[in-house]
Amino acid sequence: MVERLYLRELVTFKEVELEFEKGLIVLTGPSGAGKSVLISAILSSFGYTTQGAAALCELNITKPLKLQSDAYAFEDELSIKTLKKEKLRYFIEGQKISKKSLAEMFSPYVKYLSVRDKGGFESDELIAMLDAVLSQKESAFKKLLKEYQKRYVTYIEKSNQLKKIIEDEKKSLEKMEFLRYEIEKINRIAPKVEEEEALLKVKQQLSRIDKIKDALQSAANIFQYESAVEEVYRLLDKDVSVFSEMMNQLRSDFEDTQLLTDELAEVNVEEVLDRLAELTSLKNRYGSIEEALVYKEAKSRELQTYEHREQDKSMLESFLQIEQSELNILASKISQARQKEAKRFQKSVERYLETLKLPKLSFVFTSQSLSFHGVDSVDLLLGNSKTSTLSGGEFNRLRLALMVVSIANEEKREGVLILDEIDANVSGDESIAIAEMIAKLSSVYQIFAISHQPHLSAKADQHIVVMKEGERSDVKVLDSKERINEIARIIAGENPNAQALEFAKKLRA
Template identity: 40%
Template sequence: MIERFYLKDYLSFKEIELNPTAGLVVFTGPSGSGKSILMKSILSSLGVDACEAALCESSVTWELDAAETGIENDDINIFKHIKKEKSRYFINNQSVSKKAISGLSSNYLRHLSLKDFSDFENENLVSIIDTRIQNKSTDIQRIKESYKKSFLEHRDVKIELDKIEEEERKIVELKEFAAFEIGKIQDIDPKISEDEELIEIKKELSRKEKVMETISSANAIFESEHLVSSALDSLDADSSFFDDAMNELRALFESAEARFNELEEIDIEEVLNRIEELGSLKRRYGSIEEALAYKEQKILELAKYENIEITKDELVKKEAKLSKEVQESAELLSELRAGELASFSKDLNSYLKELYLRDAQVSMQETELSTYGKDEILINLNNTELQKVSTGEFNRLRLALLAVKSEYMSQNGGILMLDEIDANLSGEESMSVAKVLRQLSKHFQIFVISHQPQLTSMGEQHFLVHKNEDESMVKELSFEERIDEIARIISGDSVSNEAKIFAKELLEASR
């Protein structure tokens, strides 16, 4: 529920704060006082609508799943819309998108102002029927769980089987392609890091002749080696450093000559051709490692193609078994739902009678299997499709459906927001709507704008929206103040004693 609402700088509203209670909360006031503007700002704070208010903020008791939303849950969560140059939305001072905030709100809030068919979606209607059955027999929950498990498993098996059958149609091509890809890599038979080693050999071969020439020229230094040693001896100098350096140089030259002599046996054309072969694999697969990994993948695929018939036979048997289980469970669910349909229809029409509407026709037909079975629940009003009934009739039908659903609700259903749902109704019709809303208020916090005394008198909290000069104000009314406001609704600005008496009787009766 919304525990607190704050609004600042929106059209004729300067600053207001409301502390709504649970139950049926009614807003009344003269035309043009700002009731619809106020309702719009409340919706805007929750991301369901948009307005130009500097700030609109709702403190709600909704539970937030931190893992799913990324927002830490508080005892009271604050939803906020701020408008400066552009709109910004916050939950617990954490910036969020309008889509995110409206998505969260939609789990708890329904705005019954337009023709929203979500309450008549098949999944919701089936859920209402199943909940009613469950209150009489717990077997349905077990059947539903068994059905859903089999349905999902069957769906996965069917997808896998369809994939195999698709592969079967092109199995020859797939096998040939896999074998061709494997053969192409095996023919080259690459080794990891082989390309790097060959490139190094290529570099060595390309500089072999030049390096050997420089070594040959440098070998002349050894012809004068004995002269240097004699000179050092004549100077009584230690010649060991020179001997060591010359020995190290001699070893270096000999090692290089030996390495280059080994390259004499290597065919440069073969090296270049091998580098080109490995290069073609790298260009196709990215690297030698990736080419080898691809080959292993194709080997596994080829083995799979070879065994595809065995796999298919097993899946066909499994699919048939699961299909039977799904059909049997779906049939059991259909029988239970069909048995409950008359009772559901009777209760729905009982509320419709209270709301001065003719009977609705409820039927069930078979549809495509889904996670909740094979049943489609259809509701028509006065043998007319819902898309063609008036908005007033549609919304009263929604109230009746919500009332039927609420009979078996064990928890709070969230918030309902209604804008003049009793407009253009007679006094009796308005009272019927009020009684249904009062019942729903056991499970929902309901915000409603009303111009009728009957619905207004049934409110458990009453706010008056009025203007003081050009500024809109909101005031929570006491019992005596409610009498005056209801009397004004009855008789207009010139309130009569008879209107006051009738207003008081309505309020006392609603208690």
């Protein structure tokens, strides 16, 4: 709740300091005295608007129980300050804060209803209202809604993953085709490390095969003289073993050479040359045979990732198909519970609408595609009229009635509700009904209300009058006697008669 307001230099106000009570706080006074200006200062302090910002405005508030922030350290009581010098600056607990951050921080706790405001009956807002009531009353519904929304978030994440895969699919297919071509080319050649060196050696031997054969044929005559040479060694009594070993080695080498020539004779020269050409093409493309093999392994792994994407796509499509079906089942159960609660809600609000001279209310459900809130789109009809066609007064009377029904299912909280002439231009009966509803709401909210009607003023827990003398405005918290006089003024004008004073006393009784 707001405990204190202090401001300086706000339009016609020089300086104002007010301490507020819990419950319903009503601001009255002549038209043009500055009531809306004062309310604008409070709204500006919560980041709602920059209009009505004072040179200095400070609010002291009780910290809402659930208010938390990683950027600011909060005590049980908070100070919000605005300074206007060339531009408007905001501070909370002495630390600077942006208007946007301030508004986001307090939007769950500070509500503003104006006859010019026709928001709050959008489908998401109506669904949130029904869900809040159901979740408070039925733990099974709360669990069902939580399960649906958790699974829906996962469903959307998976849908986005599939969308990304499909978007990349064309590029992926082109890339996969190229990778397969590159890998197949290397696999077809199937190169081996050091294979080229061996083939070059064979090529060199093939180029000298004829010379090798001629040399072998000529050198073979040496064996004709082997026995004669051995005889010479024996006659000279010399060791012939060294010569014999050399001749044996020579004979073995000649045999190996003969075998080589026989093998080379069977080699297909064209095949060797073609193979060398293939290996050369790989070397030209990748730098070396080793690098070509490394490249193939890397691209094989890359291809696998693309192929896994295909598998992922198939798995995602299957998951989404099944999950969509199950989400539709959950959403249908949620919708049934909402529609059932909507009928109860319609019945609960009926008597309030009657006192407000408003026709019956009906919730209109239509189905839509899956969303975070299910498959429901919800609208309201007041009689045969959509809420978008209602006047500002009708709109806000309806909103009050819905809020009164809703608070029976809400937890006690210290929220702030600001009402700007919510009871303007209504009849006596409507004014009474509005005052009673706002009084009920004050059990949940601290309410600031501008009013020109006696009934709401009489219900106030704190009555503040805004006055203007010349070019200066001022405020005063009224005591019991002063309240009677102010209510009588509202009834009968600046010079109320005895009947007005008596009626004012009855309203306050």
